[in-house]
Amino acid sequence: MAAKKKPAAPAAAAGKKSSGMNKIVVLMILAALVPFSLPTVILLFFTMLPTMAAWASEKGSNKYAWLCVGGLNFSGVIKFLFDLWFGVHTLDESFNLLSEASVLLWAYGASGIGWILYMSLPPMVSSWLSFTTDRRIASLKAAQKRLIDDWGDEVSKKNVS
Amino acid sequence: MAQAAEANSSEQEKPATAGPPGVLRDRFIIRSNQPLPDMSTPNAEAFVAEDKRDAKRPLFALICRPDLPPRVNVMRAIKGMQSPGQMQLVDWGPMNWAPAGRQCMTVVYERPVGKRLMTNLRSECQRIDEYVITQKVVEPLVSAIRELTNRGITHRSIRATNLFYMDESGGRIALGDCVTVPPAFDQPLVFETIEAGMANNVARGSGTYSDDLYALGVTLVFLLMGRNPVAHMDDDTLLKMKIQQGSYGTLVGDERLPLAFVELLRGLLCDDPDQRWDIEALDLWLAGRRLSPLQPRHEKRAARGFPFNGKEYFNCRELAAAMARSWDAAIPPVVEGKLELWLRRAVEDKERAQAVSDMVRVVLNGGGERRAATDQMLCKVLMLLDPTAPIRYKGFNAMPDGVGTALAAVMAQKGDTRLVVEVMMREVPRLWFEARKYYLPDNSLMEGNFRELKNYLTQTGMGFGLERCLYEMNDALPCQSPLVGEEYITELKELLPALNASAAKRTDSKQLPVDRHVAAFMGARARSDIDRNLTQLSDPDASRSFMALLNLFAVFQYRLGPEQLPALAGWVGALAAPAVAAFHSRDKRKELEKELAKTVRRGSVVELYNLLENTGERDKDENDFAWAQAQYQAADDEIKRVLNNDEDREKEALRIGKQTAAVTGILIALITTTIVVILKVW
Numbered sequence: 001m002a003a004k005k006k007p008a009a010p011a012a013a014a015g016k017k018s019s020g021m022n023k024i025v026v027l028m029i030l031a032a033l034v035p036f037s038l039p040t041v042i043l044l045f046f047t048m049l050p051t052m053a054a055w056a057s058e059k060g061s062n063k064y065a066w067l068c069v070g071g072l073n074f075s076g077v078i079k080f081l082f083d084l085w086f087g088v089h090t091l092d093e094s095f096n097l098l099s100e101a102s103v104l105l106w107a108y109g110a111s112g113i114g115w116i117l118y119m120s121l122p123p124m125v126s127s128w129l130s131f132t133t134d135r136r137i138a139s140l141k142a143a144q145k146r147l148i149d150d151w152g153d154e155v156s157k158k159n160v161s
Numbered sequence: 162m163a164q165a166a167e168a169n170s171s172e173q174e175k176p177a178t179a180g181p182p183g184v185l186r187d188r189f190i191i192r193s194n195q196p197l198p199d200m201s202t203p204n205a206e207a208f209v210a211e212d213k214r215d216a217k218r219p220l221f222a223l224i225c226r227p228d229l230p231p232r233v234n235v236m237r238a239i240k241g242m243q244s245p246g247q248m249q250l251v252d253w254g255p256m257n258w259a260p261a262g263r264q265c266m267t268v269v270y271e272r273p274v275g276k277r278l279m280t281n282l283r284s285e286c287q288r289i290d291e292y293v294i295t296q297k298v299v300e301p302l303v304s305a306i307r308e309l310t311n312r313g314i315t316h317r318s319i320r321a322t323n324l325f326y327m328d329e330s331g332g333r334i335a336l337g338d339c340v341t342v343p344p345a346f347d348q349p350l351v352f353e354t355i356e357a358g359m360a361n362n363v364a365r366g367s368g369t370y371s372d373d374l375y376a377l378g379v380t381l382v383f384l385l386m387g388r389n390p391v392a393h394m395d396d397d398t399l400l401k402m403k404i405q406q407g408s409y410g411t412l413v414g415d416e417r418l419p420l421a422f423v424e425l426l427r428g429l430l431c432d433d434p435d436q437r438w439d440i441e442a443l444d445l446w447l448a449g450r451r452l453s454p455l456q457p458r459h460e461k462r463a464a465r466g467f468p469f470n471g472k473e474y475f476n477c478r479e480l481a482a483a484m485a486r487s488w489d490a491a492i493p494p495v496v497e498g499k500l501e502l503w504l505r506r507a508v509e510d511k512e513r514a515q516a517v518s519d520m521v522r523v524v525l526n527g528g529g530e531r532r533a534a535t536d537q538m539l540c541k542v543l544m545l546l547d548p549t550a551p552i553r554y555k556g557f558n559a560m561p562d563g564v565g566t567a568l569a570a571v572m573a574q575k576g577d578t579r580l581v582v583e584v585m586m587r588e589v590p591r592l593w594f595e596a597r598k599y600y601l602p603d604n605s606l607m608e609g610n611f612r613e614l615k616n617y618l619t620q621t622g623m624g625f626g627l628e629r630c631l632y633e634m635n636d637a638l639p640c641q642s643p644l645v646g647e648e649y650i651t652e653l654k655e656l657l658p659a660l661n662a663s664a665a666k667r668t669d670s671k672q673l674p675v676d677r678h679v680a681a682f683m684g685a686r687a688r689s690d691i692d693r694n695l696t697q698l699s700d701p702d703a704s705r706s707f708m709a710l711l712n713l714f715a716v717f718q719y720r721l722g723p724e725q726l727p728a729l730a731g732w733v734g735a736l737a738a739p740a741v742a743a744f745h746s747r748d749k750r751k752e753l754e755k756e757l758a759k760t761v762r763r764g765s766v767v768e769l770y771n772l773l774e775n776t777g778e779r780d781k782d783e784n785d786f787a788w789a790q791a792q793y794q795a796a797d798d799e800i801k802r803v804l805n806n807d808e809d810r811e812k813e814a815l816r817i818g819k820q821t822a823a824v825t826g827i828l829i830a831l832i833t834t835t836i837v838v839i840l841k842v843w
Contacts, residue, residue, distance in 0.1 A: 067826055068825065074834075078837050082841050117825060121821050122818025123818070125821060126810075126815070140800050141796075143796055151789045155745070
């Protein structure tokens, strides 16, 4: 076992290394784009702060909050992003937009809805699963009762052979 | 055990019992209000009998005692036999007998016109002249014995008190009944050989024709003298005298008999069965050829007596008889070596002394059950002292072929059977057979039978045990089960109709139509081996035992009939619940119950069996049930799994909820973007 496990450690290290490398490459590309789309970046950075907060705040392997919050957050921002792109794509315009309360209200309001959605869906799914489980148990018990009706109580005894 | 009552009383003088007449085989009417004390035997009452087909024919019937096994095989063999020396047995069979309130075996005989030659052993009888006795007695009686021998049977009731004048002139004398009781049961000791006389009267066995010839010799002595020459002797004295002086010396003594008869009587009363006259010798004598009379050979007399129980015994045979009578007292002198010493010094028989010494040493050195070994040792010692004597074991004295009738009598009289069981379990008959000087095929056969009986005894289930031995050893014994009521069932084909008849009378609805006696009767009388089925009768699984019984009944009904047994079918059908319950399917059970009711109405046990023992259906039921059990178990496991996974389900719900929220967020973003793009483009 130990012999088998040994090669796994360098492989995992190699995986981590390549993932780190990818992130660096993506960051470098984004950094290269910054000079060409700085207004966009500024707008997105300030409006998408809840998404980043969601990404940073969630622990564990199943990090889904930033996707849900981010999706809603982006939906709140997209209209203003288009206004920036199809209007005057300058740093001033970007700050003008950020200084408008409605822009932040849409962005942060939408992300709030995202949070509400994210918080409310798991209990709903749990209730649904519980409901379907109860139905399954009832169905199995009904099947058992039918077997007892057809074969008597001895059908419930374990067949030793 | 019952003792023959003849010695001190007349043949039969019992109070008459009245009631409606009995009818045998729809032909013979037995008048219960017309007893015939003169024709009765010590153990069978005689009544007037009428033949419906020939009212003038003089007949009488003997009613057998229900607690004694009659000789049915002999009845079969001599029915209708016409011999001048034997009263003709006209018919026989079980018959409802009102005075007894049950069925009794009844034997119808031709009624003698004259009287009995001798009414009891103490009375005198008409002396028959030496010139006519040959023609009137010897010839017809020898003819009768020859006829019986040809049929492979013995009479065993030849005695002066069982001879009748068959006509008014007294010209024809014939032997009376020989079938109503076990062989030689009614015979007084005087008419029995020394060996047979030592046996309990119920256990004397059928013996051989040689025993009949001995009884003929004694009868001739009575008739020639016109009295009982040993009337003054009790049985013990008589046996002692026979051993000491020989039968001829005891019975004839100093009496002067015609010379020709001395030769005949010495031949017939010879105590050595190998030297005793046989039929051929008798024929020669009847033909006029005179042989030199046999000289009596007496038992060797010891130089000094063996003191036992306050008496001194001078020969081995007498000592063995005394020891057999006082079993417990006989053990110490044998174990202490006194007997060996006496045999070595007084009898001067070193071989026997050494054999006794060896037997004692085996007991003293052997382990195991000391008491049983000691009993067996004494039994062997007695056989060594008197090899011709019957099996003698703790007061049970029996010829090997008489053990069966002894057992039947003991069981019928609700006596203690432990001794008989002990004899068989300890293989005492084997010891007896091993002590024989010569090989006899019959002995090998009997030894094999006893081995089989021991095997039956070791099995305690229904159909085995002592009851099985009872029916195996008495092949004409009626079934003793209370289930067949008062019916007299001797053959297997009569069993099911009897159970059918008693079905209506039963009070306990849960009572099975089988008990130990019925099962043992079936096992012993069935021609095929049904032991496997009988073993299943005792199966703890009620359905298996019921099906085994049903199988037996079905086979018997199929082979022996009758076709319809409605009451028995109803009886069995009412008890079929375990067999129906053996099917698991409730639907199948309901279907069977409906079919069962229809089949019961048809009265066929065979159809009942076929209905319940459907192998295909049973296998299908088993397979389906196994499948249903698996289904149930799977459902059970699933339920448990679901109920036990609450925590996992919560985690799963959280994960699915989060994923759903993420997907929803992304979808909303995509839709919003699409809408914004479309609005901008337009």
